[in-house]
Every structure is written in C-alpha cells, then in structure tokens.
Amino acid sequence: MTEQQSEVTVPCPWCGQGKTLADCHADIRVSCPCNICGRFYKIDFRTMRVYRISRKPRRAIKKR
Ligand SMILES: [Zn+2]
DSSP states (O other): OOOOOOOEEEEOTTTSOOEEEESSOOSOEEEEEOTTTOOEEEEETTTTEEEEEOOOOHHHHOOO
C-alpha cells in the first residue's frame, strides 16, 4: 500500500489561517474568499502560488 499525498493545502495569504483544499495539482486558477477573514485571493494550482486580491464586491460599487 502506498500513500497518496495528492491533497494540496493552500493557506490564506491574508490571515494564514484559512485554508483551501484541492485534490491534486491542476492547470487551473481559482479565486475564492477566505472563510475566516473573508478576503479574496487567487490560487494558481499549476505553479502553487497565491495572490492577494484587494477588490471590492461589485454590488457595493453599483448604485442603480
Ligand atoms: Zn484569511
């Protein structure tokens, strides 16, 4: 039996506590909010890099 360490854990770049889990490495990029601090960050699973996104929700900008 061989253990498969295919699970990838990416910590939140803002607070370092929130975590995003992925089953395996893939050629995708995901933008998601942290479930602890609520800030957005983007994960590039191909290069395993995490980028901070400081954007505001569009609902707050539109006033119509
Ligand atoms: Zn966070």
